[in-house]
Amino acid sequence: MGWFTKKTEAPALEPLPDIWHVCPKCQAHVFKKAWESALKVCPKCGHHDRIGARERIALLVDSGSFREFGTEITPSDPLGFSDAKGPYAAKAAATVAKLGQSEAVVVGSGNVDGTRIVLAVMDFRFLGGSLSTGTGEKIAMAIQHAIDFRRAFVMVSASGGARMHEGILSLMQMAKTCAALNRHREAGLPYISILTDPTTGGVSASYALVGDVNIAEPGALIGFAGRRVIETTIKQKLPDDFQTAEYLLEHGFVDAIVPRARLKETLAAILAYRRR
Amino acid sequence: MKKTSVSASAPKQNPAPARSAWETVQLARDPGRPGFRDYAAKMCDEFIELHGDRLVADDPAICGGFARIGKQRFMLIGHRKGVTTEERIACRFGMANPDGYRKALRLMKLAEKWGLPVVSLVDTSGAYPGLDAEARGQGEAIGRNLLEMAGLRTPVLVVITGEGGSGGALGIAVGDRVLMLENAVYSVISPEGCASILWRDGSKAPEAAEALKLTARDLARLGVIDAIVPEPAGGAHKDPASAVALVREAVAEHLGELLSGPSGDRLVEERFRKFSAMGRFDPKKAVPL
C-alpha cells in the first residue's frame, strides 16, 4: 500500500540515485561526479561525508608513494564472542572479505609533497572503525616504524570507539597505542593527529586528541561520551554544535579545522617546521 | 605473569563459589564494599590528602595524596564513589570529570619528582558523561594520562577494587603491576551498554556480562592483570575490615617487589613491553578468513 501511494505522489523529476548524490545535511541534489571530484564535500553546504581509508590516503600522499605494511594482521576473536546476531568471528571475516581490508586501519609510509611520513588511517566502514587488538597492533606497528626510520607519524581517526567484541583487550589497545606514542615522543618525533567524522569513545580518549598538532575536518563529530547518554545523565538539552570540530576548536582541543581539499597542503606546510 | 604469594589461584580459606559473571558484577557494585576513604584511612597508616588539578577544579570523584603503609611511603590516588547520598551525588557516583584525571596526573608527576611509587585504586562505572566534562576535554584528559603514565619514571601499582569501567578506569590504570579484587570487574563497556548495542535489549545484560569476560579470573587468563586479591567469604561488603586488610597485605607485598625491580628507563621499557604484549597478533589465533 504505502509504496504505491508514495510512487504516484513522487515528483516526475525525481533524480535517479546513481547520477545524483543527495547531501545528508542540506538535502541538496548534486551530480555524483561533481560531488566525488569535490572529495565528497557538499558544494552547497560544505558537509564532509565519510570516506574510506584508501580514498583518504590517495588525497593525503603523493601519487604512487604509499607503501602499505601490516596487512598480515587480521581480526582475532580472543573471547570467542557471540551476540544476538551470532559469532563475532563470522562477522569479522565477512567484513574483511567485503572491504578487502585486513582491519579497521590501513598503515604504511608515504610522501607528503616529498616528505616521507608514516601514516595510519582508520576506516569507519570496518565495524565502525572500532579499535580492536588487530587495529591497535597495526597502529603500534606503524608508530614503531616511524621511530625506526625517524619519521613523523600522522594518525587519521574515524572511529566509534573500542570494539566491544574483543572486550578488555580492546580497551588495552588504548594503553598500548599511547605507550608506543610515548616512545615516539621521547624520540623527539612529530605526531600529527587528524580527527575526522566520527572520533568518539575510546579513540577520543587515547591517541586522537594528544597530537603535537590536532587537525579536525569541518563538522566532524568528536567527543568521548555519546550525546544520548549525556542527555539522559544530565537531563538537559545540549547545544546544537556540541561535540563538533568547531566546538572543540572553541574549547581549545584542536589547533585547526581544515577543509578536506586543503588537508594535504596544510599537512605539508606544518611538516616543513620540523627541524630535527 | 609474575609469581606472587597472593596468586591468581583461589585462597584456601575461601573456595571460589561458582558465580555467574552477572552476579560478580552485582558484587563489584555493592555499595557496602570498601571505598576510597576506607582504604585511605584503614589500609594506610597515614594519608595526607592533596587537592585540585591547578587548572579549574578539585574533582571529588578522584582523590589522592601522600600515604604510608608501615615505612613505605607512596602516592595514593583513586576513584571515590562516596558513602552518604550527599557524598555520592558530589562524587557523581565515582564518575570523574577531566579535572579528576588531571588531578591524578598532577599527583603522579609529583610522585615521580619526589621518587615515590604510585598506588592507584580503580573503582568507577566510567568517566562522567556530562556537558562540562566534554567541554573541558574528557577524551583529552584520559588520553593524556595514558600517554604520560606510559612514560612515568616511578613504579605504578594498580588495584581494581570494584568496578573497572572502560576508559574512565584505564585513565588511572596504566601500571607496572595490576591487581584485581576477587569480585571486581574490568570491562571495555558496561554489560548494560553492551547488551543495548549488540543485543538491542538492555535486559540481556547478564548474557553480555558473560560474553565480555570481565571477571578477575577471565582477566588473569587473558594476561591483563597480574594477581587476584582474595576477598572475605561472600564478598568484600560482608567484612569490609578484612577486605581492606587483605588489600593492604597485597599492596605492601607488590610495592616491595616493584621497588626492588627496575627503575628509570628500564622501568618504562618494561611497562611498554607489558602493554605491547596485550592482544598481540598471533596468526594461529586469527579469525579464519
Ligand SMILES: [Zn+2]
Ligand atoms: Zn549539503
